[in-house]
Amino acid sequence: MRIKETVTCLIEEAIANHASDMFFLVRGQEMLVNSRTITGINEQAKFTLNEGKEIINYLKYGAQMDIAEHRRPQVGALTYDYQDEKYYLRLSSVGDFAGCESLVLRIIYQVQAGQYFLPEQIEQLKSLTKRRGLVVTSGPTGSGKTTTMYKLAQAVGQKQMVMTIEDPVEIHQPAFLQTQVNDEAEISYARLLEAALRHRPDILIIGEIRNAQTARLAVDAALSGHLVFATVHAKSTLQTISRLESLQINQNELSNCLTAVSYQRLLPTKTGFSCLLDIASGQVLQDSIRQRQRGNFVSWADNLMKLKQRGEISTPIYEQFQEG
Structure with a gap:
């Protein structure tokens, strides 16, 4: 799996649906990607646990977060250019009681x-x-x-x-x-x-x-x-x-x-x-x-x-x- 292309598709799909947040959550042996739109939270994609960890690490690295830390809360931010528009992504990660890391990505839209x-x-x-x-x-x-x-x-x-x-x-x-x-x-x-x-x-x-x-x-x-x-x-x-x-x-x-x-x-x-x-x-x-x-x-x-x-x-x- 090409992580960069996968992440690009996920973010651009979320932007197209005007999602405010993306949730990367561990469920058993899978990583679910859910997005919050005006209609509520909907499932966007599903990956194996290993693929999900790679996706989270890729996003954390881009947001200048510590990819070796999976338990303590962290925050980061990055910009994303798509179709001649600039979007600001705000990231927050934390580990749950079982030691599984989750990530929330907030998409901030420019209001012209x-x-x-x-x-x-x-x-x-x-x-x-x-x-x-x-x-x-x-x-x-x-x-x-x-x-x-x-x-x-x-x-x-x-x-x-x-x-x-x-x-x-x-x-x-x-x-x-x-x-x-x-x-x-x-x-x-x-x-x-x-x-x-x-x-x-x-x-x-x-x-x-x-x-x-x-x-x-x-x-x-x-x-x-x-x-x-x-x-x-x-x-x-x-x-x-x-x-x-x-x-x-x-x-x-x-x-x-x-x-x-x-x-x-x-x-x-x-x-x-x-x-x-x-x-x-x-x-x-x-x-x-x-x-x-x-x-x-x-x-x-x-x-x-x-x-x-x-x-x-x-x-x-x-x-x-x-x-x-």
Whole structure:
């Protein structure tokens, strides 16, 4: 079996189906390759255990991961060129209780200007960044959060210093100063933030807010006068506020640092995929911060109905995404 050709076919098939993730999992004496698309997780291919190990090692090597380590968690990243487009692949490996290694490969798609259903939503976010503070983009895995965050920073950060703190770097942008967490080298989020503030960036990108420490760093940077972009996993626009509260950020801090929160999904169209956002800012955002019980969306339902009426999405897609 030619490993390079096999991996190429697997990745390009996943891209053609607009899969957000590929899962390389041991099942008995076989290696299954599953992919996650908008319809759920489906089996993509099946290999012998030895073939599967070769595939994983090939991918790990390309992502500059330790191919001799099969138990401890590792992360890596690489870029993939296909049909004149650049895709960013983020890899994560770990061994299970039986010592069998698994690998997850996330595919990050470039979202071009024409791939937003409502381009005025991006313009709204660009306008809001003039207030500085913290702008949080939420949504599930594969919804294009990182791409939107980079698009905003690129649009409003011309002739400005843009610095990123990520784990790992997902999108390579030569115009930005990009830094990456490295636990083995004791390069933590905290240390990188100290370095970031000494570099005096105008715009700071703090990848994914995963824990209380990362949330605290993002809020402190915003409160100190920086424009901060960050992503978080949340089920809806206004529940992004609740997610930040669960990470030990109090309402007073949120009221003073949050400029906007948004939620987004990639929806299939007749010609591909486009991004729909839902944005909370201004008085709507401030009122929601003070509420004990929050709703979910600001204008998601109305915009989804608008897309259906214009024929940009089908009725089944409209029904599937009513809850975000």
